[in-house]
Amino acid sequence: MKIVRVGRGSWGVVEGEVIRITRGPGGNYTGKRLPLSEAKLLPPAKPTKIVCVGRNYHKHAKEMGEEIPKEPGLFLKAPNALAAPGSSIPYPPFTKSLHYEGELAVVIGRRMHRVPEENALSYVLGYTCALDLTARDVQKTDLQWIRAKSADGFCPLGPWVETALDPRDLRLRTFVNGEVRQDARTSAMIFSIPFLLSYVSSFMTLEPGDVLLTGTPEGVGELKPGDEVAVEIEGIGKLSVRIAPAS
Numbered sequence: 001m002k003i004v005r006v007g008r009g010s011w012g013v014v015e016g017e018v019i020r021i022t023r024g025p026g027g028n029y030t031g032k033r034l035p036l037s038e039a040k041l042l043p044p045a046k047p048t049k050i051v052c053v054g055r056n057y058h059k060h061a062k063e064m065g066e067e068i069p070k071e072p073g074l075f076l077k078a079p080n081a082l083a084a085p086g087s088s089i090p091y092p093p094f095t096k097s098l099h100y101e102g103e104l105a106v107v108i109g110r111r112m113h114r115v116p117e118e119n120a121l122s123y124v125l126g127y128t129c130a131l132d133l134t135a136r137d138v139q140k141t142d143l144q145w146i147r148a149k150s151a152d153g154f155c156p157l158g159p160w161v162e163t164a165l166d167p168r169d170l171r172l173r174t175f176v177n178g179e180v181r182q183d184a185r186t187s188a189m190i191f192s193i194p195f196l197l198s199y200v201s202s203f204m205t206l207e208p209g210d211v212l213l214t215g216t217p218e219g220v221g222e223l224k225p226g227d228e229v230a231v232e233i234e235g236i237g238k239l240s241v242r243i244a245p246a247s
């Protein structure tokens with residue numbers, strides 16, 4: 001099932017070229033339908049927080065000149081960072097080094113509190129594509145990563161949450177202006193999704209709609225105003241946004 005949020009915040013399910021409106025994510029059908037091509041898609045989750053993992057792919061840790069971590073290196077993005085599929089994100093004036101990081105995102109379906117690894121996936125609603133936009137220069141100079149990682153629009157998410165998917169070995173590609181910049185498989189993650197969910201839930205309760213960004217593979221790089229950036233994940237689809245001129 002492909003769960004979307006559309007228009008002013010209605011939930012729906014994509015069936016071919018049609019969206020069937022539902023009561024809540026994956027809920028009952030209301031009887032309303034609209035063509036997918038005419039729908040204004042919103043981020044397909046309403047998180048209270050977005051938990052992110054840095055350095056979760058061996059080759060990305062290496063390109064950043066860092067050791068392979070022994071424990072997950074976590075940070076947060078706040079919900080203000082969410083951006084819709086197809087949106088235009090202004091290049092922020094405080095940075096000279098805006099980077100893309102294509103990532104697989106996990107959306108929580110049921111409240112998670114101290115859940116063991118072996119049960120963790122049963123709490124997942126589904127999976128979607130995310131861009132962990134990062135101001136690389138201020139990431140190095142600010143005390144914490146709030147500005148570098150959680151500025152408005154720094155977490156494009158979508159286009160929908162795919163509920164029927166095994167996340168362990170999916171091809172993930174990031175494109176800038178149609179050119180492939182990242183091409184890796186989720187099987188190359190250092191910490192698995194069940195481990196990460198269990199680890200986070202051991203100290204932080206995860207609520208339905210909360211999002212886990214699972215880290216980016218190698219090949220991160222710069223974006224410029226006017227760039228079109230897209231993340232495509234096998235079994236899900238493609239999330240595209242545009243970087244608008246500074247404002």
Ligand code: MG
Pocket residue numbers: 052053054101103132213215216
């Ligand atoms: Mg990242």
